[in-house]
Amino acid sequence: xxxxxxxxxxxxxxxxxxxxxxxxxxxxxxxxxxxxxxxxxxxxxxxxxxxxxxxxxxxxxxxxxxxxxxxxxxxxxxxxxxxxxxxxxxxxxxxxxxxxxxxxxxxxxxxxxxxxxxxxxxxxxxxxxxxxxxxxxxxxxxxxxxxxxxxxxxxxxxxxxxxxxxxxxxxxxxxxxxxxxxxxxxxxxxxxxxxxxxxxxxxxxxxxxxxxxxxxxxxxxxxxxxxxxxxxxxxxxxxxxxxxxxxxxxxxxxxxxxxxxxxxxxxxxxxxxxxxxxxxxxxxxxxxxxxxxxxxxxxxxxxxxxxxxxxxxxxxxxxxxxxxxxxxxxxxxxxxxxxxxxxxxxxxxxxxxxxxxxxxxxxxxxxxxxxxxxxxxxxxxxxxxxxxxxxxxxxxxxxxxxxxxxxxxxxxxxxxxxxxxxxxxxxxxxxxxxxxxxxxxxxxxxxxxxxxxxxxxxxxxxxxxxxxxxxxxxxxxxxxxxxxxxxxxxxxxxxxxxxxxxxxxxxxxxxxxxxxxxxxxxxxxxxxxxxxxxxxxxxxxxxxxxxxxxxxxxxxxxxxxxxxxxxxxxxxxxxxxxxxxxxxxxxxxxxxxxxxxxxxxxxxxxxxxxxxxxxxxxxxxxxxxxxxxxxxxxxxxxxxxxxxxxxxxxxxxxxxxxxxxxxxxxxxxxxxx
Amino acid sequence: xxxxxxxxxxxxxxxxxxxxxxxxxxxxxxxxxxxxxxxxxxxxxxxxxxxxxxxxxxxxxxxxxxxxxxxxxxxxxxxxxxxxxxxxxxxxxxxxxxx
Numbered sequence: 001x002x003x004x005x006x007x008x009x010x011x012x013x014x015x016x017x018x019x020x021x022x023x024x025x026x027x028x029x030x031x032x033x034x035x036x037x038x039x040x041x042x043x044x045x046x047x048x049x050x051x052x053x054x055x056x057x058x059x060x061x062x063x064x065x066x067x068x069x070x071x072x073x074x075x076x077x078x079x080x081x082x083x084x085x086x087x088x089x090x091x092x093x094x095x096x097x098x099x100x101x102x103x104x105x106x107x108x109x110x111x112x113x114x115x116x117x118x119x120x121x122x123x124x125x126x127x128x129x130x131x132x133x134x135x136x137x138x139x140x141x142x143x144x145x146x147x148x149x150x151x152x153x154x155x156x157x158x159x160x161x162x163x164x165x166x167x168x169x170x171x172x173x174x175x176x177x178x179x180x181x182x183x184x185x186x187x188x189x190x191x192x193x194x195x196x197x198x199x200x201x202x203x204x205x206x207x208x209x210x211x212x213x214x215x216x217x218x219x220x221x222x223x224x225x226x227x228x229x230x231x232x233x234x235x236x237x238x239x240x241x242x243x244x245x246x247x248x249x250x251x252x253x254x255x256x257x258x259x260x261x262x263x264x265x266x267x268x269x270x271x272x273x274x275x276x277x278x279x280x281x282x283x284x285x286x287x288x289x290x291x292x293x294x295x296x297x298x299x300x301x302x303x304x305x306x307x308x309x310x311x312x313x314x315x316x317x318x319x320x321x322x323x324x325x326x327x328x329x330x331x332x333x334x335x336x337x338x339x340x341x342x343x344x345x346x347x348x349x350x351x352x353x354x355x356x357x358x359x360x361x362x363x364x365x366x367x368x369x370x371x372x373x374x375x376x377x378x379x380x381x382x383x384x385x386x387x388x389x390x391x392x393x394x395x396x397x398x399x400x401x402x403x404x405x406x407x408x409x410x411x412x413x414x415x416x417x418x419x420x421x422x423x424x425x426x427x428x429x430x431x432x433x434x435x436x437x438x439x440x441x442x443x444x445x446x447x448x449x450x451x452x453x454x455x456x457x458x459x460x461x462x463x464x465x466x467x468x469x470x471x472x473x474x475x476x477x478x479x480x481x482x483x484x485x486x487x488x489x490x491x492x493x494x495x496x497x498x499x500x501x502x503x504x505x506x507x508x509x510x511x512x513x514x515x516x517x518x519x520x521x522x523x524x525x526x527x528x529x530x531x532x533x534x535x536x537x538x539x540x541x542x543x544x545x546x547x548x549x550x551x552x553x554x555x556x557x558x559x560x561x562x563x564x565x566x567x568x569x570x571x572x573x574x575x576x577x578x579x580x581x582x583x584x585x586x587x588x589x590x591x592x593x594x595x596x597x598x599x600x601x602x603x604x605x606x607x608x609x610x611x612x613x614x615x616x617x618x619x620x621x622x623x624x625x626x627x628x629x630x631x632x633x634x635x636x637x638x639x640x641x642x643x644x645x646x647x648x649x650x651x652x653x654x655x656x657x658x659x660x661x662x663x664x665x666x667x668x669x670x671x672x673x
Numbered sequence: 674x675x676x677x678x679x680x681x682x683x684x685x686x687x688x689x690x691x692x693x694x695x696x697x698x699x700x701x702x703x704x705x706x707x708x709x710x711x712x713x714x715x716x717x718x719x720x721x722x723x724x725x726x727x728x729x730x731x732x733x734x735x736x737x738x739x740x741x742x743x744x745x746x747x748x749x750x751x752x753x754x755x756x757x758x759x760x761x762x763x764x765x766x767x768x769x770x771x772x
Contacts, residue, residue, distance in 0.1 A: 477729035
């Protein structure tokens, strides 16, 4: 079996290299025979998917058949590993995850190459660039991180098992989501670079890649938040985001990708910011590669980095080659990216997009700087200096607040310029609503003058209310126009409105999800925790909760040994739940893992961690955290997913209604953008 | 057995990549005219959006008229160039027909 996998990887490399070289030749020397050569390049790209799929299939089958003659299977699986985790072995280690990267890229390439008739030449360029990226990953797989390497000596009876931190249901879907996001940005990158190389006239490449970019961004969003949820549920420190280098690695392309999704509208609508958008998507792709490098190279230490290896040099060279190629083609063809219009006013939708982009880039640069600071400080000073959450929060919290303000302001501004009267007309009620929310929160006991974190929380909630009200006002105003012309009720009109411009109103739903998440983040300022050794019947009080230790016990199964406590939870003298914080010892890997017990409500999470047994007394140590509003974060993510799906749907046909009296021709009513 | 599987996979892949029966059908090349038609659609869409937002009560009348005028001027420029290029293409076709 491993020989088939190795052969498939070698064949995939040959096919991708052929697709790349033949693609270049067909595009560089148009004429007799170039069309057939180009077609063979396209087909080689398609065939590479089948062959990479075969290699991945061989690895998964090897995991299920416990083929420990393959070193990768020996290091990342064992006989008693549950089936879903055996499947997840494919992306649990370095070699497998690189194979998974390659498989996803081949799958994206397959879809792209099958849809080539949309615009043959542009797709040929994109296909050639994707083949080049694929060649890099297949070179890695064949010569630096071979997933089918054979164990030296006799075949082991059992494997060393999967890292216990990865034995959690979300870990089965978190890496695929993240990788679908990372890999997916290759497609808009390939189209953008292709369009630049061929001086593609117009913005159609953006229309072609719009859905790819949104799907990719959606996957990355899911991946980032699944990672946060996994960290919250498994690592047992009571938080969901610790500004860990690998968390940061996933956030950076998300930030630039978000900037691109916004600013690209200016290019579509007004032919502006062409150079900016080109470099945004180049940067997003490079940050995706950089993220894979951080996770897989071991250059920074992280609870999420499950690999230490020497493939870092390969990635550094690849990143340098990508940057050089992008820069060279940009210098050669920069005249093609001249803007068709200039910014007419600072108070316009264009400028709100521009400020939004600048803020997202400031956040991205801060994250990049903080992530690389330990590496840079080691180079310069010889000792590693790590920057912690205070550094990231000091910059990114104010940036996030300004972004929230722009999220509220942007949709209410007109393209080109906005008058004072228009501003008054659109902002008065949402601003009063936000102010009222602030007064209400202060009356409920939030004292922003006592601590800067309280001030940030108050501002976050006020700005979230502002965004929420502007989103609602957009739906209501648009719904009223539809209702006037169709006679439907307001709710049905608002649904119809969403159907008529899915991108815009899907985007508003995403914004709504963002504010729900931000409210969840705001709760962190009021976190509490308490740690206590607990014997039978002993009590721990935290806020309004009383925890009583009913018992503590141990268990054993083929995969792990476990210790856990049975905790009765009382509120107002009444028992409301029983919780079981647990700690496991995985036998194959000889490692410990925490299984948090969490009781989540809209108001707060009661989060219990079994810290271990006191060796002297034999009694468990329990740490209780009370984390307000955390559930809002996960609900917000679901809203964002719904919004992204809505934005991906095709628009319904617009209703034609008479234009205002002064306009002579009838104009169709779309639904804005 | 393993070698047989590898040989079969290779043969299938080579057959798929290099066996191209019949003539290839490629789409048309993108022209300046095609680009202008895309721009025209974008400006029309901007006009529709403006009209909708005005009806939704987001802009006062003066703002609406000024923005509408500027978009109409942009559309007029694009339409003029489209007409010029289409006329040139028509004359080119007639010329070729005469030859």
